[in-house]
Structure formats: C-alpha cells, structure tokens
Amino acid sequence: MEEKKRILTGDRPTGRLHIGHYFGSIQNRVKLQDEYETYILVADVQALTDNFNNPEKVRKNVREVVIDYLSCGINPEKTTIYIQSMIPETAELTVFYSNLVTIARLERNPTVKTEIAQKKALFGESVTYGFLGYPVSQAADITILDGNIIPVGEDQEPLIEQCREIVRKFNSIYGEVLREPQALLSKAKRIKGLDGNEKMGKSLGNAIYISDSEEEISKKVMSAVTDPNRIRKDDLGNPDVCMVSYYHKLFSTEEECKTVCEECRAGKRGCVVCKKQLINNIVEFLRPIREKRAYYEAHPEIVDKILMEGTAKAQLEAKRIMKKIKKAMKLDYFE
Numbered sequence: 367m368e369e370k371k372r373i374l375t376g377d378r379p380t381g382r383l384h385i386g387h388y389f390g391s392i393q394n395r396v397k398l399q400d401e402y403e404t405y406i407l408v409a410d411v412q413a414l415t416d417n418f419n420n421p422e423k424v425r426k427n428v429r430e431v432v433i434d435y436l437s438c439g440i441n442p443e444k445t446t447i448y449i450q451s452m453i454p455e456t457a458e459l460t461v462f463y464s465n466l467v468t469i470a471r472l473e474r475n476p477t478v479k480t481e482i483a484q485k486k487a488l489f490g491e492s493v494t495y496g497f498l499g500y501p502v503s504q505a506a507d508i509t510i511l512d513g514n515i516i517p518v519g520e521d522q523e524p525l526i527e528q529c530r531e532i533v534r535k536f537n538s539i540y541g542e543v544l545r546e547p548q549a550l551l552s553k554a555k556r557i558k559g560l561d562g563n564e565k566m567g568k569s570l571g572n573a574i575y576i577s578d579s580e581e582e583i584s585k586k587v588m589s590a591v592t593d594p595n596r597i598r599k600d601d602l603g604n605p606d607v608c609m610v611s612y613y614h615k616l617f618s619t620e621e622e623c624k625t626v627c628e629e630c631r632a633g634k635r636g637c638v639v640c641k642k643q644l645i646n647n648i649v650e651f652l653r654p655i656r657e658k659r660a661y662y663e664a665h666p667e668i669v670d671k672i673l674m675e676g677t678a679k680a681q682l683e684a685k686r687i688m689k690k691i692k693k694a695m696k697l698d699y700f701e
C-alpha cells in the first residue's frame with residue numbers, strides 16, 4: 367500500500383456552484399491542492415441516480431461545474447479533474463463491492479435515508495436499486511484511485527464510513543489491497559439561504575451562484591430576509607435574525623460588520639443602505655472569479671483539454687489499481 371496521501375473528492379453535476387459550495391468546500395480544496403496530490407471527480411453517474419430521466423441536465427452541468435472549479439482557483443497543474451463515467455473500472459468495482467454490502471445496511475445509511483425521504487416525488491414508495499446503491503459506487507470512486515483523504519461536508523460522513531466498512535471487509539477476505547480512506551470534515555459551517563433556511567441549495571431557490579451577474583446579486587440581496595420586526599428605519603433592529611447581516615460576516619471587513627450591527631441595533635441604519643453595501647462587497651469579492659469564468663466560457667476548448675487530460679491521467683491510475691484488485695480476487699485469468 368502506498369504511503370503518499372491523496373485527496374479525492376467530487377460533486378454531482380446537477381447545477382452551477384453557489385457560495386455555499388464556495389465557503390463549504392471549494393475554498394478548502396484550493397488550499398489543500400498545494401499540500402496534497404488532489405483528484406476531483408465530476409460525478410455524472412452519481413448525478414444520474416436521481417436524474418436518470420434528465421441526462422441533458424447532467425451533461426450540461428459537467429462543464430459548468432468544471433468552469434466553476436477553475437474560476438475559483440482549482441489549478442489543473444495541481445489538481446486532476448476528471449469525469450466519473452469515463453473510469454469504467456468504477457462500475458466494475460461497484461459490482462464486486464455489491465457482494466460485501468447488505469441491503470439493510472444501505473437502508474440504514476443516514477445520508478441515503480434522508481435523501482430518499484426528500485425524493486418521494488421521484489421514487490414514490492420504492493427507491494431504485496441504483497440510488498440505494500450509490501454509496502457502494504462512491505466507495506468504488508474513492509478506492510479505484512486509492513484516495514485516502516476525503517474532504518466532505520458532514521452530510522457525507524456516513525458515506526465515507528460505509529466505504530471504510532467495505533474496504534475492511536474486502537481486505538479481510540481478499541488480502542490487504544485497499545487503503546482505508548478518512549473523511550476530512552470541513553470546518554466551515556453550512557451557509558444559510560437568502561430566505562433564512564439553514565441550507566443554501568439550488569432546489570430551494572435561495573442561493574447566490576458564483577456565476578451570478580451583478581444584477582442577479584443585487585436582485586437577490588434586495589429580497590433577502592431581514593428582521594421582520596423592523597418596519598421603519600428608526601426601529602431598533604436585531605441583526606442576529608437578519609440574513610443581510612449574516613452575509614456581511616462572509617463578505618465584509620470586521621470593521622464594517624461591527625458598524626452594521628451597532629447601527630442596526632440603534633436604529634441608525636436603513637436596510638436598503640445595508641443591502642447596497644453588501645451587494646457592493648459581494649460583487650467585488652466575486653469579480654475575479656466572474657472574470658475567470660468569462661474567460662473559460664469564451665474558451666471551451668481549454669476546459670475540454672483540462673478535462674480530457676485529467677480523465678486520461680485518472681484512467682491510467684484506475685487501470686493500475688484494478689489490476690491489483692483483480693489479482694487479489696483471483697480474477698486475473700491470463701496474466
């Protein structure tokens with residue numbers, strides 16, 4: 367087993383990335399790529415598990431997500447970005463692993479359980495085999511590239527735990543071939559939505575996207591939820607229940623945040639002024655990202671080249687590791 371630490375993580379390409387992703391994971395990945403060998407997969411096969419009826423959406427978002435990565439500072443010289451479906455060994459390995467996992471264990475996985483409950487409209491009373499089994503496929507994603515540090519949000523932790531169980535079971539039966547991965551939990555808190563919801567999410571319609579234009583940002587911030595008890599400007603406000611004040615903490619200086627809170631509590635600051643200041647700071651924060659985005663949008667051939675090269679590199683590595691796995695499983699017939 368190799369000693370070298372290798373980061374492996376990814377996203378389902380079901381939409382563009384928003385600032386919840388940025389502060390929750392992307393910013394951290396940009397930092398980690400300087401220290402560790404990093405692989406990021408665009409999980410198109412996993413996206414299909416709950417979007418099997420919408421392949422166009424998945425296809426379109428593969429490039430959108432990669433453009434978001436590059437715009438935010440993921441550097442293809444340091445990070446290998448690749449497409450999950452182009453690593454066929456993952457599908458093979460998923461089948462091998464499916465013998466090592468019980469249906470009851472999958473049904474108990476807290477992440478899967480929550481998601482199934484949220485997707486009643488898609489699945490009705492009976493979930494698909496593919497969706498129930500996606501943790502098995504995710505275990506294959508991780509181990510086929512020997513990923514051992516997996517930076518994920520808390521909601522993904524049960525998936526990494528399940529991967530660890532599969533690895534231990536595999537090693538106990540076929541020999542010590544696989545390395546047990548570790549979740550690296552993001553310290554960043556989940557970013558709340560514009561409507562005050564605990565989670566910013568594309569399906570919730572409460573997100574500010576990394577790719578949003580100045581007008582979109584402005585419109586969204588103007589409609590953000592503020593202290594409902596504050597009707598007139600000189601009413602004493604409570605910034606603790608105001609989403610504008612919440613986002614100031616992400617995008618404004620400490621000094622500005624202090625002033626925002628003090629003036630709001632004293633009834634000396636109108637919400638419109640406060641929102642305009644926030645809009646300006648978000649726009650400035652996202653400006654370099656937006657400029658890079660415009661560059662990549664104008665040069666799709668560069669994006670494709672990065673994806674092709676990353677995928678080719680991941681393919682070679684997956685082939686190498688699959689050889690070891692097949693040997694251990696006595697499936698190496700003509701070697």
Ligand code: TRP
Pocket residue numbers: 374375376377378407409412504507508516518522
């Ligand atoms: N489940 C992850 C998400 O929904 C995406 C993903 C697929 C992933 N394969 C992975 C994350 C392997 C980490 C490691 O965002």
